[in-house]
Amino acid sequence: MNDNDKENEATTGKCAECGGETPARDTHQCAACHVTLCESCVETCHDCGVGLCHGCYEECQCAETLCHDCALPCSACGRMLLCSDCAVRCDVCDDPLCSDCEYRCEDCDCALCYECVYDLDGDYAYCSDCWNSGRQEPYYADSPCWLKMQEHKHMLTIGLEIEINGAHGQSRLKESPLIAGWCTDLSLDDEGREYQTRILTREDFDAIYGLVRGIHTESREPDKAGGHMHLRRTSRQTPSRWYWALKGLSDQQARNLNMRHTSNNRWCELIHGDYDGKHTAVNGCHENTIELRTFARWDETTAHRLIPALEWASHMWRHFESHDLYQLKTADIMRESARSAYQTPRTTPAMRLSARKEA
Structure with missing residues (x-):
């Protein structure tokens, strides 16, 4: 290896995804597995901004890219991953919810998880404040x-x-x-x-x-x-x-x-x-x-x-x-x-x- 080859190796990096050579100053490193990535192949976490390779990122409910640390599982189903934009927070316990698992109070429209729904009347959910202020159960x-x-x-x-x-x-x-x-x-x-x-x-x-x-x-x-x-x-x-x-x-x-x-x-x-x-x-x-x-x-x-x-x-x-x-x-x-x-x-x-x- 001559001196020019050594100089090129020091100033370029090989992308682990596409195999292309990229100037070192333009390369990125996957925050999870630390491989080198070019500008075209790097994925960016929607919430924290770190770079990720294709094998280390997650996709949330609204199709945004997330790192493992930022991907929030729905507290109800545990299957759907959520970003800061698509996660709905229960207004009572603050747990993250996907769109399939959230309930809405029929009166005040606050978001509720199943555990915090005070009452279900058919297909209609109520929080405790609205349920108790709008009714008195007959005795x-x-x-x-x-x-x-x-x-x-x-x-x-x-x-x-x-x-x-x-x-x-x-x-x-x-x-x-x-x-x-x-x-x-x-x-x-x-x-x-x-x-x-x-x-x-x-x-x-x-x-x-x-x-x-x-x-x-x-x-x-x-x-x-x-x-x-x-x-x-x-x-x-x-x-x-x-x-x-x-x-x-x-x-x-x-x-x-x-x-x-x-x-x-x-x-x-x-x-x-x-x-x-x-x-x-x-x-x-x-x-x-x-x-x-x-x-x-x-x-x-x-x-x-x-x-x-x-x-x-x-x-x-x-x-x-x-x-x-x-x-x-x-x-x-x-x-x-x-x-x-x-x-x-x-x-x-x-x-x-x-x-x-x-x-």
């Missing part, structure tokens, strides 16, 4: 009739869910002894609320009527709200019996009772055999109650229909309770339902059809 054991109903298994009890869409006097409802709890509802506007009554008996009908009569709503879409009625469940209170009770009502009778399964039934379709979920008129999913979801909103505009609706439901509940299963024909149920409703026609088309089938 039904405070209801005056609680002890009595434990002793009397065939005692009628009723509960109402009262949805209000828009601005309204919240304190009046929250402070009422008839209200056991309340919460926000994603089907309602920001100022809307759903209120759950305590367990009610016949003695509470006048009081709940007075409460509903005083509900005034400021809303362009008040009809987005609805009302649900929960009736105590026993072995004789079955979803199918209540289906036929609703089926026996004429359109006018249903309107007089503030029901909408015969008209505006988007959220409460009456389908024989379908008694499951939030889109049915009769929901049989609850262990202790039968839920009638057919009612429209309860407020000052519909309060005059509340006691008739409660009386009708009470009558049908007692009618079912006094007959063993399979003792009532569907036509009998429909006829009794229509008879007990206000402004009852002699029969409805559905009643006549059912009677012909059972004849």
Whole structure:
């Protein structure tokens, strides 16, 4: 080797990636394995800026280059690597999260990991602050009739869910002894609320009527709200019996009772055999109650229909309770339902059809 070769070797470096010779002042060294790299082959860590060879860098969720020290694994799945730009930090515990593992509070939009989600309501997550400020979980054991109903298994009890869409006097409802709890509802506007009554008996009908009569709503879409009625469940209170009770009502009778399964039934379709979920008129999913979801909103505009609706439901509940299963024909149920409703026609088309089938 002559003197010129030695001088060239001292002033150039051979790239470990492409094999090309590069002036020494323009070479880079991999921060991990220390091989020599040319300007074209070196990769730069997005977060700390060190040079890396192709075998020593990681790629994050947003396709940036990272060194081993800067690559953050998602704290939830552990698989996805993250850089400082694509890592979402849980606003509670500060753990890094990938886009697939982060939750967002439905109210305040803060980022949450699964461990810090205070409550999951279906597909919707809530942080503890929003969950607790926007709701009070009902405690039904405070209801005056609680002890009595434990002793009397065939005692009628009723509960109402009262949805209000828009601005309204919240304190009046929250402070009422008839209200056991309340919460926000994603089907309602920001100022809307759903209120759950305590367990009610016949003695509470006048009081709940007075409460509903005083509900005034400021809303362009008040009809987005609805009302649900929960009736105590026993072995004789079955979803199918209540289906036929609703089926026996004429359109006018249903309107007089503030029901909408015969008209505006988007959220409460009456389908024989379908008694499951939030889109049915009769929901049989609850262990202790039968839920009638057919009612429209309860407020000052519909309060005059509340006691008739409660009386009708009470009558049908007692009618079912006094007959063993399979003792009532569907036509009998429909006829009794229509008879007990206000402004009852002699029969409805559905009643006549059912009677012909059972004849």
